[in-house]
Amino acid sequence: MKKMVQGVLGYGVGSILVLMIVFAALLALLLRFTSMDYETLNQMALIAGISILAFGGMIAAYKGEQKGWLAGAGTGLIFVSSMVLFQLIFENKWVSLPQLSYxxxxxxxxxxxxxxxxNLPKRSAKR
Incomplete structure (x- = not known):
């Protein structure tokens, strides 16, 4: 159980936060220095968000080594609940129906x- 919690909180959510910051900076640079329209960047952000969450769930389950569905769902729930909490605190708005589907x-x-x-293969240390 300790490995799963460490995998979810440490590796899963941590990797999601780092990748989201990197990708947000990349999107900001694209928006600033290219002539891409807003719709294209919006679609890129959607695809990147889903991919990053899938990667974070994968890392959490790989490090947790058991119950991958629970580690992935826990990682997603923690990240989404933090997003909802930030929206409630800083924008003072509840979640809309399109956001719920997202x-x-x-x-x-x-x-x-x-x-x-x-289910990814584990690396074994050679001695």
Whole structure:
């Protein structure tokens, strides 16, 4: 159980936060220095968000080494609940219906990533 919590909180959510910051900076640079329209960048952000959550769920389950579906779902739920909390605190708005479907997709992506991550082959240390 300790490994799974460490995998979810440490590796899963941590890798999601780092990758989201990197990709947000990349999107900001693209928006500033190219003539891409807003719709294209919006689609790129959607695909990147789903991919990053799937990767975070995969890392969490790989490090947790058991119950990948639970590690992935926990990673997704923690990340999405923090996004909802930030929106409530800083924008003083509740979640809209389109956001709920987006958040559901993010949780589903992390859940599926966790199922994949728990089945990845483990590296064995050679001595």
């Amino acid at each position: 958040f559901g997709g993010l949780i589903l992506a992390a859940w599926l990533g966790g199922m994949i991550g728990v």
